[in-house]
Amino acid sequence: MRYMPLGVALSLLVLVTGSAGTAGVSLPTDPRAKALVETGRDLLGRGDIEAATDSFEAALAVDPGNPTTFLALGDAARAAGMQGKAIHYYREALERDPNNLAALSGEGGAMAEKGALDKAKGNLARLEGLCGRTCPEAQNLANIIAKGPITRVVSADAVKPDPAVEDN
Numbered sequence: 001m002r003y004m005p006l007g008v009a010l011s012l013l014v015l016v017t018g019s020a021g022t023a024g025v026s027l028p029t030d031p032r033a034k035a036l037v038e039t040g041r042d043l044l045g046r047g048d049i050e051a052a053t054d055s056f057e058a059a060l061a062v063d064p065g066n067p068t069t070f071l072a073l074g075d076a077a078r079a080a081g082m083q084g085k086a087i088h089y090y091r092e093a094l095e096r097d098p099n100n101l102a103a104l105s106g107e108g109g110a111m112a113e114k115g116a117l118d119k120a121k122g123n124l125a126r127l128e129g130l131c132g133r134t135c136p137e138a139q140n141l142a143n144i145i146a147k148g149p150i151t152r153v154v155s156a157d158a159v160k161p162d163p164a165v166e167d168n
Contacts, residue, residue: 029063029066029068030063030066032062033060033062033063033066033069034068036055036056036058036062037056037059037069040052040053040054040056043055044072044076044079049076049079052072052076053076056073057073067093067094067096067103068093070103071103074086074088074089074090074103074106075106077089078109078110083111083113083114083150084110084114086110087107087111087114090103091107094107099130102137104123104126104130104141105123105127105137105138105140105141108120108121108122108123108141108144109141111123112141112145112149113150114150117145117149120141120145123141124141
């Protein structure tokens with residue numbers, strides 16, 4: 001009984017030391033995945049969204065847990081006008097790195113473009129708490145929120161039915 005306080009103290013010390021030692025440890029990025037992401041970024045910069053997405057998905061197959069790849073897939077989905085899919089990819093990146101500024105900004109931007117301005121403002125508040133109002137990610141998100149949601153206009157010619165006459 002007289003060694004019980006010492007045993008409890010040592011147990012707590014080992015518990016805290018063990019959990020603190022493994023927290024925040026990330027595996028190194030596979031060089032093949034890194035090269036595929038860089039290639040995809042180049043393709044995305046040139047406007048070839050499909051080829052960029054293919055490159056990012058190949059990088060994801062090589063290194064499945066890399067948050068950078070999920071960020072890149074989110075950027076490609078936003079460029080393709082698929083904000084819902086982009087939000088999914090940004091959330092995957094945030095699961096792996098909860099304080100990733102680019103993922104917070106990208107998710108907030110996709111939400112604002114989709115029309116969820118209150119949620120986007122929540123991301124902006126979190127960004128400002130992490131890096132301040134002057135960081136590029138926060139400023140970018142604030143500009144996107146100021147623009148408001150993307151208006152999708154469908155012309156009458158786009159949905160005009162093509163009449164076809166068939167014989168019975």
